[in-house]
Each structure stands twice: as structure tokens, then as C-alpha cells.
Amino acid sequence: xxxxxxxxxxxxxxxxxxxxxxxxxxxxxxxxxxxxxxxxxxxxxxxxxxxxxxxxxxxxxxxxxxxxxxxxxxxxxxxxxxxxxxxxxxxxxxxxxxxxxxxxxxxxxxxxxxxxxxxxxxxxxxxxxxxxxxxxxxxxxxxxxxxxxxxxxxxxxxxxxxxxxxxxxxxxxxxxxxxxxxxxxxxxxxxxxxxxxxxxxxxxxxxxxxxxxxxxxxxxxxxxxxxxxxx
Amino acid sequence: xxxxxxxxxxxxxxxxxxxxxxxxxxxxxxxxxxxxxxxxxxxxxxxxxxxxxxxxxxxxxxxxxxxxxxxxxxxxxxxxxxxxxxxxxxxxxxxxxxxxxxxxxxxxxxxxxxxxxxxxxxxxxxxxxxxxxxxxxxxxxxxxxxxxxxxxxxxxxxxxxxxxxxxxxxxxxxxxxxxxxxxxxxxxxxxxxxxxxxxxxxxxxxxxxxxxxxxxxxxxxxxxxxxxxxxxxxxxxxxxxxxxxxxxxxxxxxxxxxxxxxxxxxxxxxxxxxxxxxxxxxxxxxxxxxxxxxxxxxxxxxxxxxxxxxxxxxxxxxxxxxxxxxxxxxxxxxxxxxxxxxxxxxxxxxxxxxxxxxxxxxxxxxxxxxxxxxxxxxxxxxxxxxxxxxxxxxxxxxxxxxxxxxx
Numbered sequence: 001x002x003x004x005x006x007x008x009x010x011x012x013x014x015x016x017x018x019x020x021x022x023x024x025x026x027x028x029x030x031x032x033x034x035x036x037x038x039x040x041x042x043x044x045x046x047x048x049x050x051x052x053x054x055x056x057x058x059x060x061x062x063x064x065x066x067x068x069x070x071x072x073x074x075x076x077x078x079x080x081x082x083x084x085x086x087x088x089x090x091x092x093x094x095x096x097x098x099x100x101x102x103x104x105x106x107x108x109x110x111x112x113x114x115x116x117x118x119x120x121x122x123x124x125x126x127x128x129x130x131x132x133x134x135x136x137x138x139x140x141x142x143x144x145x146x147x148x149x150x151x152x153x154x155x156x157x158x159x160x161x162x163x164x165x166x167x168x169x170x171x172x173x174x175x176x177x178x179x180x181x182x183x184x185x186x187x188x189x190x191x192x193x194x195x196x197x198x199x200x201x202x203x204x205x206x207x208x209x210x211x212x213x214x215x216x217x218x219x220x221x222x223x224x225x226x227x228x229x230x231x
Numbered sequence: 232x233x234x235x236x237x238x239x240x241x242x243x244x245x246x247x248x249x250x251x252x253x254x255x256x257x258x259x260x261x262x263x264x265x266x267x268x269x270x271x272x273x274x275x276x277x278x279x280x281x282x283x284x285x286x287x288x289x290x291x292x293x294x295x296x297x298x299x300x301x302x303x304x305x306x307x308x309x310x311x312x313x314x315x316x317x318x319x320x321x322x323x324x325x326x327x328x329x330x331x332x333x334x335x336x337x338x339x340x341x342x343x344x345x346x347x348x349x350x351x352x353x354x355x356x357x358x359x360x361x362x363x364x365x366x367x368x369x370x371x372x373x374x375x376x377x378x379x380x381x382x383x384x385x386x387x388x389x390x391x392x393x394x395x396x397x398x399x400x401x402x403x404x405x406x407x408x409x410x411x412x413x414x415x416x417x418x419x420x421x422x423x424x425x426x427x428x429x430x431x432x433x434x435x436x437x438x439x440x441x442x443x444x445x446x447x448x449x450x451x452x453x454x455x456x457x458x459x460x461x462x463x464x465x466x467x468x469x470x471x472x473x474x475x476x477x478x479x480x481x482x483x484x485x486x487x488x489x490x491x492x493x494x495x496x497x498x499x500x501x502x503x504x505x506x507x508x509x510x511x512x513x514x515x516x517x518x519x520x521x522x523x524x525x526x527x528x529x530x531x532x533x534x535x536x537x538x539x540x541x542x543x544x545x546x547x548x549x550x551x552x553x554x555x556x557x558x559x560x561x562x563x564x565x566x567x568x569x570x571x572x573x574x575x576x577x578x579x580x581x582x583x584x585x586x587x588x589x590x591x592x593x594x595x596x597x598x599x600x601x602x603x604x605x606x607x608x609x610x611x612x613x614x615x616x617x618x619x620x621x622x623x624x625x626x627x628x629x630x631x632x633x634x635x636x637x638x
Binding site: 003021022023024025027028037040041044045047048051052055058065066069120123124127128130131134135137138139141142200203204205206207209210211212213214215216217218220222223225226227228 | 273274275276371372373374375378382385388389392393396438439440442445446448449452471472473475476477480481482483484485498501502503504505506507508509511512516517520521534537538540541544555557560562564565566572573574576577578580584588589592593595596599600603
């Protein structure tokens with residue numbers, strides 16, 4: 001029963017979405033279901049926040065490895081929560097000057113905005129910037145010519161990389177127009193629009209069928225593994 | 232000045248103005264013709280479609296243009312609050328020259344409407360209004376006929392899945408090719424056990440309403456059960472609260488199924504943050520500190536895929552990944568030991584269960600692939616024949632395939 005009811009709810013909402021896709025008058029139901037999900041997700045966020053604090057408090061009290069990071073996490077969570085909820089540094093809205101909390105919490109110049117702009121945003125950019133180094137190390141490993149397939153991959157990647165730059169155009173500029181397909185940019189275009197697209201489409205068709213089959217299992221109450229097995 | 236004097240002055244002024252205008256502006260614009268109002272197809276009863284024939288003055292290459300736009304005038308009577316007949320309302324909408332269709336998207340099925348169309352020229356000169364004939368109120372369409380082809384494909388695929396499942400249930404043997412990534416699950420957890428290190432499971436970074444997250448969580452069930460059997464710590468940091476709740480249910484059920492309820496540790500399945508790179512920073516930091524021997528990334532991933540996989544690679548963990556995000560697959564292939572490509576992720580639940588009726592679903596999917604391949608061949612053949620031979624029949628067939636079946 002503990003799992004059957006959620007499964008039944010998931011199936012009912014799923015069927016509503018499917019039927020609404022084909023029945024125009026029911027499309028508002030689809031929207032309602034999506035709104036309900038947003039409401040549930042928002043409520044569950046409170047649970048998540050309490051879980052976050054308790055989890056890190058336990059780490060600090062047990063002095064587990066990396067407990068210092070937990071201190072930072074709790075401090076950051078509390079500071080941003082308090083600053084955001086109290087709207088520190090936010091001036092009242094123009095049309096409600098008598099109400100001090102009427103301004104937007106992310107108003108430019110507010111403390112919350114300052115934290116986002118000068119702490120959060122640079123940290124996110126730093127994490128994203130790491131990708132460049134990871135791409136380099138992954139490419140170095142992937143493009144080792146250790147067997148025939150790897151050699152084909154290496155050559156293909158080399159052509160595509162070169163074809164994306166002006167060097168590729170210059171290197172094969174001596175070829176006449178009727179051999180434009182053999183220039184590096186021409187070969188790049190062929191690789192991307194023929195071989196790459198064909199491969200991508202095959203994967204996409206497989207994914208679409210996989211999604212349909214998985215969804216059907218959920219709609220027919222056949223798959224309960226996503227809620228834990230057993231009854 | 233006398234009244235007669237004023238009249239003469241006005242007449243002279245008007246003549247002077249008329250003299251200065253181009254000849255075509257002095258003529259009345261020809262109105263559009265055959266204004267027909269019809270119900271907009273495949274909608275919820277909120278649209279009417281107005282069509283007309285172009286004004287004879289609407290000439291494509293005319294310079295200067297005589298017709299600049301068309302004005303569609305909607306008139307209706309809004310009933311008053313007390314039920315009495317209300318005032319006549321009017322709303323005007325514009326379409327560009329050369330247009331012959333206007334879709335009015337916000338009508339009511341409880342209301343009668345009347346439409347008129349007129350051509351507008353330079354200096355807001357206008358033709359006479361032409362009142363539309365035909366439907367006056369929209370109709371609710373309970374089925375979107377534009378999606379009939381899609382419904383047919385959907386019914387075929389779902390029917391194939393249901394039929395194959397039933398056949399498998401009745402004992403028809405089903406062969407499923409081995410999926411290396413799924414076969415390696417036990418090996419990866421076993422390695423963690425031998426090394427005395429934890430297992431990391433990342434169920435993607437989106438919520439439970441995404442089917443990829445659901446598919447990832449079905450694999451968690453097997454990983455959690457194996458980890459419980461081997462008494463190995465399983466760590467599941469999540470970026471969504473609902474995913475955390477679901478993951479806890481799964482891990483608890485898996486520990487019970489393994490006969491080791493004490494192996495379930497709620498504290499190791501927890502919420503981190505919704506923020507994409509905040510979550511990645513936490514997980515990568517945890518990996519560097521705790522050095523898990525096995526990492527599983529199964530779900531929906533974006534830019535963080537390579538950050539996670541490369542960090543796992545750098546600590547020497549055995550890694551299994553799976554996603555349906557085509558743009559992230561190359562990163563996982565480059566950095567992980569095993570990658571479930573696209574549909575393999577969705578096949579995981581059936582494959583790992585080993586139950587015949589679940590495996591029947593995979594056979595049903597294969598029939599869907601046969602249909603897709605057939606449509607590809609037919610479509611390619613028709614387009615090629617249309618290019619080589621031409622003809623209205625082939626063009627109509629290609630259009631039907633494109634719009635009627637593929638939508």
C-alpha cells in the first residue's frame with residue numbers, strides 16, 4: 001500500500017498527460033499537473049533544507065573527514081537564507097514606499113545580490129572553467145592511436161578540429177572548386193552532416209523508443225523499481 | 232470673409248492637395264474577396280480561421296505598393312451581467328500584405344462572432360469592408376487530427392511492447408545481448424568491497440519527473456542491493472529533494488531484499504543543492520577526499536558530466552555511466568570504463584531484473600526500431616524518387632509522410 005498509492009498516482013497523472021497530448025480541451029489538465037509537481041517540489045525543498053543542515057551538523061559533531069567544509073556549508077546556508085528572507089539592503093518598491101520589505105530580494109545593490117554577484121557567480125565560473133582542463137586530459141586519453149578504431153577516431157577528430165579553424169581553409173586552398181569536397185572544411189562538413197548526424201539519429205531513435213517503453217511500464221504499473229522493490 | 236469666399240478657398244485647397252497626390256492614391260483600393268470564416272482545426276474550441284482572396288491591388292512586385300496590410304475586424308456582442316443584450320464590441324487585427332489567412336486565437340464557444348476584412352494602403356487609405364461568411368462560433372475539437380500519425384506510431388510501439396511482454400510471460404524465450412556496463416555492476420561493487428572503499432552513485436542533476444532520473448534510480452536498486460550484500464558503504468548525494476526521498480526508499484527496500492536491513496544507512500543518501508556547479512563541487516570534493524573505488528553516473532547530465540567522470544578517473548575508480556543526453560555521451564565514453572548509450576539506460580531495469588516478461592519489453596522496442604527503419608527507407612526512397620522523377624503524386628506522398636505521419 002505504501003508504494004501502490006504513489007505508483008497509482010504516477011500512472012494516473014501519466015495517462016492524463018498522454019490523453020491531453022491528443023485531446024486539445026484537456027491541455028489545461030496537463031498544465032495543472034505540471035503546476036502541481038512544482039508545488040510538491042517546492043514543499044519538498046523545505047525537507048531538503050532541513051536534511052542539508054542536519055546532515056552537515058552531524059558531520060561536524062562527529063568530526064568526520066572534511067567536517068570543516070560542513071561548517072562552511074552551514075554558515076553559507078544560514079547567511080544566505082537570513083539575508084534573503086530579511087531582504088537586507090533592499091529598498092522599498094516605488095509603488096509601496098511605506099512597506100520596507102516590498103522590494104525584490106535580488107535587487108541590484110542588496111546584500112543577497114552582492115553575495116550572488118561576488119561569491120556565487122565567480123565560484124560557478126571557476127567550476128565551469130575547469131572543464132577546459134578536463135576536456136584536454138580526456139581528449140589526450142581518447143585520441144591515443146592504440147588500435148584501428150582509435151586511429152579512425154583520431155584522424156576524424158583531427159580533420160574536424162582543423163576544419164573548424166581558418167588553418168583548415170588555408171591548408172587546402174590550392175584545391176580547385178570542383179574538388180571542394182576534399183578540402184578540410186568540406187570533409188568536416190561531410191563528417192558532421194552525414195556520419196555524425198546518422199549516428200546521432202540512430203541514438204535518438206533508440207532513446208525515444210526506450211523512453212516510450214519505460215513510460216509504458218510505469219503507466220501500466222509494471223515497473224516499481226523506481227520506488228523500491230517489494231510491496 | 233463671407234461664407235461663399237470660405238467655400239471657394241476650401242475647394243481650391245482640396246484641388247491643390249489632390250493635384251499633389253499620386254494618381255493611384257486617388258483611386259479607391261480594391262477590397263479583398265471571398266472572406267470565409269471557419270473553425271480552427273485541432274484546437275480546444277478557442278480559435279477561428281479567417282481566409283480571403285487578395286485584393287486585386289495587392290500585386291507582389293508593385294512599386295510603390297498599393298496594399299500595405301490587411302485589417303481583420305472582429306465584432307461581437309458581449310452579454311451584460313444581468314443577462315440583457317450587451318454592447319457591440321469590436322477588435323481590429325492586422326496582417327501583412329500578401330497574407331490570406333488570419334487565425335484568431337482567443338474566441339469563446341459561447342459567443343457568436345462576425346468578421347470583416349479590408350485592405351489598407353498608404354496614408355491609411357482603406358478599401359471597403361468585406362464581411363465573412365461561414366462559421367460564427369468555434370467548435371471544441373476533442374481529437375487533434377494533426378497528431379494521428381504520431382498516435383499510430385505510438386500505438387504500434389506500445390502494442391508491440393504489450394504483445395511481446397505477454398508472449399514472454401507465456402514462456403517464449405527472449406535473447407537479450409549482453410550489456411557490458413550492466414554486467415560490470417557487481418564487479419565494480421566487489422572491487423570497492425575488496426579495497427574497503429565506498430561506492431558513489433550519482434542519479435543525475437534533474438528531478439524525478441524526468442524519465443532519465445527514473446531509469447537511473449532503477450539501476451540504483453541493483454547497486455544498493457549488491458552493496459548491501461557485500462556490506463559496502465553506498466553514497467548517494469542528490470541535487471533534488473524528491474530524488475533523495477525516492478533513493479532512500481529504493482536503498483531501504485534493496486537492503487531488505489538482500490536480507491541485511493542494517494546495511495541501509497539513511498545518512499549516506501542526502502540532499503546537497505539544486506545548484507548545478509555547487510553540486511558538482513561537492514561531489515568532486517567528496518570523491519577526492521573519500522576515494523570511492525566505484526562510481527556510477529546514471530541519469531540526466533549536462534556540463535558536469537566530464538567534471539565528475541574525469542575526477543573519478545583521476546582517483547582510479549571503476550566508472551559506469553549512462554545517459555540519454557546525446558551531447559554528454561562522448562565525455563562519458565572518453566572518461567568512464569563502461570557507458571550505457573541512450574536506450575541501454577532504459578533497458579537496464581528489464582535487463583537487471585532478468586524476468587522474462589520484463590525482457591519482453593526489450594523485444595517490443597526492437598519492433599519499434601524495425602518500424603523506424605522501414606519509415607527511414609520509405610522516406611528516403613520517396614524523396615529520391617521525387618527528386619529524380621518528380622510528379623504530384625510523389626510530392627503528395629512525401630508531404631503526407633512528413634506532416635501526416637512524422638508530424
